[in-house]
Every structure is written in C-alpha cells, then in structure tokens.
Amino acid sequence: MALHKGPEKHEERTISVNPFYGEANPVGGMTEAPPTHRLPDAPLAPSTAYQLVHDELMLDGNSRLNLATFVTTWMEPQAGVLMAECRDKNMIDKDEYPRTAELEKRCVAMLADLWNAPDPAAAVGCSTTGSSEACMLAGMALKRRWAGRNADRYPGARPNLVMGINVQVCWEKFCNFWEVEARLVPMEGDRFHLDPQAAAELCDENTIGVVGILGSTFDGSYEPIADLCGALDALQERTGLDIPVHVDGASGGMVAPFLDPDLVWDFRLPRVASINTSGHKYGLVYPGVGWALWRDKEALPEELVFRVNYLGGDMPTFALNFSRPGAQVVAQYYSFLRLGREGYRAVQQSTRDVATSLAARIAELGDFRLLTHGDELPVFAFTTAPDVTSYDVFDVSRRLRESGWLVPAYTFPANREDLSVLRVVCRNGFSHDLADLFLADLTRLLPELRRQPHPLTRDKGAATGFHH
Numbered sequence: 449m450a451l452h453k454g455p456e457k458h459e460e461r462t463i464s465v466n467p468f469y470g471e472a473n474p475v476g477g478m479t480e481a482p483p484t485h486r487l488p489d490a491p492l493a494p495s496t497a498y499q500l501v502h503d504e505l506m507l508d509g510n511s512r513l514n515l516a517t518f519v520t521t522w523m524e525p526q527a528g529v530l531m532a533e534c535r536d537k538n539m540i541d542k543d544e545y546p547r548t549a550e551l552e553k554r555c556v557a558m559l560a561d562l563w564n565a566p567d568p569a570a571a572v573g574c575s576t577t578g579s580s581e582a583c584m585l586a587g588m589a590l591k592r593r594w595a596g597r598n599a600d601r602y603p604g605a606r607p608n609l610v611m612g613i614n615v616q617v618c619w620e621k622f623c624n625f626w627e628v629e630a631r632l633v634p635m636e637g638d639r640f641h642l643d644p645q646a647a648a649e650l651c652d653e654n655t656i657g658v659v660g661i662l663g664s665t666f667d668g669s670y671e672p673i674a675d676l677c678g679a680l681d682a683l684q685e686r687t688g689l690d691i692p693v694h695v696d697g698a699s700g701g702m703v704a705p706f707l708d709p710d711l712v713w714d715f716r717l718p719r720v721a722s723i724n725t726s727g728h729k730y731g732l733v734y735p736g737v738g739w740a741l742w743r744d745k746e747a748l749p750e751e752l753v754f755r756v757n758y759l760g761g762d763m764p765t766f767a768l769n770f771s772r773p774g775a776q777v778v779a780q781y782y783s784f785l786r787l788g789r790e791g792y793r794a795v796q797q798s799t800r801d802v803a804t805s806l807a808a809r810i811a812e813l814g815d816f817r818l819l820t821h822g823d824e825l826p827v828f829a830f831t832t833a834p835d836v837t838s839y840d841v842f843d844v845s846r847r848l849r850e851s852g853w854l855v856p857a858y859t860f861p862a863n864r865e866d867l868s869v870l871r872v873v874c875r876n877g878f879s880h881d882l883a884d885l886f887l888a889d890l891t892r893l894l895p896e897l898r899r900q901p902h903p904l905t906r907d908k909g910a911a912t913g914f915h916h
Contacts (some may be wrong), residue, residue: 520729633650730825
C-alpha cells in the first residue's frame with residue numbers, strides 16, 4: 449500500500465455538514481463540524497457519517513471509465529450479495545469457516561487443472577491478496593530452493609533473478625525486500641518484453657530463476673515462455689545450470705487458457721516451477737484476490753510452510769499476511785462455477801473483440817501508430833504518428849480526462865525511453881457501446897489538438913500515473 453504522512457498544519461480542516469443530514473432536527477449535530485485528520489470528539493449519526501464520506505468519494509473517477517486499470521470493475525449482483533454475506537468471515541480461521549476453506553481448495557484444484565499440472569492432485573497452491581503477494585511467495589520459494597542447492601556458498605554468494613525490464617513493480621520490491629539482485633533485460637527496438645536468449649545469457653550459478661510475463665502490462669503482449677524455457681534448456685546442456693521459470697500470469701493466466709489453448713506456456717513445460725494470477729483481473733472478481741500455484745511439493749520448500757495449531761486444528765499456511773475476509777475467494781469460486789470454461793471463453797473473447805476493434809479504429813484516425821493490437825491480452829498501446837508534432841500522448845491523456853476517461857500515458861523504460869505511449873485496457877463491462885463513446889470523444893478532441901502550436905504538457909512525470 450502507499451505510504452502516507454500526516455497533514456501539514458494548513459491542511460487541518462473541518463467538514464461542512466449540510467443541515468438536512470439531520471434525521472429529525474435539521475440543526476442537530478451542527479454545533480461542531482467534524483475534523484478531517486483527527487478523531488471527532490463525539491459520534492455522528494450514521495446517516496451523516498455516510499453522507500460525508502459518500503460526497504467526498506464522488507470526486508473519484510468512475511471505475512468503469514478507467515482504461516488504465518486491469519482490476520475488475522463489474523460483477524453480477526449475485527456475486528455482490530455473496531461477498532456481502534462473507535465479508536465478516538476471517539478466512540484464515542479454517543476451523544470456524546470450513547466451507548470457505550473448502551472453496552479455496554477447489555479453486556486451487558481448478559487452476560491446477562486449467563494450467564495443465566502433470567498431476568493436479570499433487571500441485572500445491574494458495575490464495576493471496578493479489579498477484580503482488582503471489583509473486584513475493586513465488587520469489588521466496590525460488591530463493592529458498594536455490595539456497596538449499598548452494599548451501600556451501602550461501603549466504604556468501606548473492607542470488608539474482610533474471611526478468612525483463614517490463615515486469616510489474618512487485619518484482620522490484622521482491623528483489624529489494626529479499627536482497628536479491630535484479631538482472632533486467634532491457635527493451636530493444638520494437639521488442640518491448642523479454643528476449644529469451646538475452647535472459648539466458650544473464651544467468652549464472654547464482655540465478656534463482658527467470659520470470660516470464662503473460663502478458664506485459666506495458667503493451668499487453670505475451671512473453672514467449674516456451675522459447676524462454678528452450679533457451680534455458682540449451683543453457684543447461686552447455687553449462688549444467690538448471691534454472692527454473694516462474695510465469696507471472698497476473699492477467700494472461702486467465703486469458704490464454706480460454707482463447708489461446710494451443711499456446712504452450714504453463715505446467716506443460718517441465719521448467720515452469722510456479723505460476724501466479726490475479727483473480728481480481730481477468731479472473732473477473734472484485735479486488736483483491738490472487739493465486740499462486742507450484743508444480744508439486746518439491747517446487748515449494750517445506751520449510752516455508754507454517755503449520756499452525758490454530759483453534760484446535762493443524763493448518764498449513766504460506767502467506768505474507770494472516771487475517772483477511774473470505775469474500776473474494778468465495779466470489780472466485782462463484783465465478784468459476786457460474787461461467788465454467790465456455791463462459792470464461794465467451795467473456796474473454798468478447799473483451800478481446802472490443803480491444804482489437806477499438807485498436808483498429810484508432811489506427812484509422814491517422815494520428816496514431818499502434819504498438820500492439822489487443823490480440824493477446826485485451827490491451828493495446830499506441831503512440832502519436834511520426835508526423836504529429838502539435839501534441840503528444842500526454843496531451844491526449846489530459847484531454848480525455850475532461851470527459852471522464854482515465855487513459856495512462858507513460859514513457860517506456862531502458863532502452864526505449866524515447867517512446868511515450870497511451871495504453872487502453874479492455875475489461876469485462878467495457879462494451880462495444882462504451883468503446884464507441886470513447887472513440888467519439890477521442891475523435892472530437894483531435895481538431896483542437898491539431899491546432900496546438902506544440903505539446904502543452906510541461907511536467908510529463910506528473911501528467912499521468914502508470915503504476916500497474
């Protein structure tokens with residue numbers, strides 16, 4: 449979570465209360481406006497407290513119009529009811545809530561089968577608060593396996609993890625928190641993700657693993673996991689180094705099995721030791737829930753698993769946190785049960801159709817050049833055409849925000865810092881109709897943008913955020 453500081457003195461203020469918020473007496477509770485940065489001295493009526501918070505949150509963006517986030521912004525009302533019924537259940541209390549624990553177990557089994565584990569019954573997995581925690585757990589397992597194999601050299605030797613520079617920031621956090629050297633393969637030319645051969649060349653006896661992304665948050669493209677495993681197979685033949693692969697399938701892990709069943713990226717590849725996904729992305733569940741699975745017990749060192757005698761039962765756990773609501777896990781099981789393979793295929797295909805159609809129509813405008821087309825993840829990135837000099841992607845992002853659309857503009861990392869792009873994430877609920885409205889707003893802005901003397905966004909770093 450983000451770190452926050454306390455308010456400066458001049459930020460300390462009170463909240464203005466509308467007299468009509470009082471349930472009986474219009475001026476009741478008006479004698480003292482509640483402060484914003486310290487606890488009020490006295491309680492408020494629940495309706496008043498609700499309205500104060502509700503009104504301030506109206507200034508947030510509309511999540512359905514947020515084309516930056518991968519996170520699910522729409523579920524069926526029945527799923528919302530189930531989540532409300534389970535929000536008070538602490539899912540870590542397996543003895544108290546055994547059916548919630550059973551639903552979590554079933555989800556792990558379903559994912560093991562979906563990702564072609566050699567023996568789904570032997571696969572090991574758990575739910576998490578999201579892919580970031582799942583990646584941390586997978587990284588810990590990789591490091592501990594490496595340390596066990598190199599007990600004669602560790603902790604003297606420094607472990608490293610090889611990955612593309614396009615990885616999500618959680619991998620940088622993992623390397624920082626667990627003192628692992630991050631070896632990053634930079635972008636080159638029109639290659640915006642990991643190059644298998646370049647990754648293999650960065651590996652040595654201290655490499656705990658290589659991370660492959662399915663697919664990249666920068667442009668929606670799948671990394672070539674099978675080619676990566678092939679390059680590491682060749683490395684092992686030459687050097688004897690046996691480097692495992694973790695697949696960060698935060699989004700693609702819930703897209704590729706349904707839309708690209710012939711794409712080999714999962715446990716069908718013997719070198720893939722673990723996979724994670726975000727249930728709250730294309731798993732179609734409200735935040736936050738993720739999943740981490742290991743091929744078998746050998747891939748997850750037993751010493752990382754805590755067996756706790758909790759409320760009279762033996763409970764194996766592998767997590768960075770402990771207490772959390774069972775609502776999201778229940779919602780994940782609901783989605784699996786509700787949709788099945790064919791339902792997920794239909795939903796993801798519809799989302800991909802929206803992405804490819806919208807990308808093609810943006811290209812037809814003539815002002816933009818597509819980097820990707822939305823035909824892998826339902827995500828595409830585009831930049832301004834070479835002859836466009838009056839505005840840039842940051843101007844486009846800023847102007848679209850005036851109509852409520854949140855579209856991130858950002859600069860690519862090394863070695864493509866020269867390239868700035870816009871990215872559109874199409875999710876379930878972003879329909880063809882909404883895509884038409886988005887395109888209409890973008891088209892309406894172009895004449896004004898073309899008349900600008902030059903790009904107007906001075907502070908590009910503050911113009912928009914790209915954090916996921």
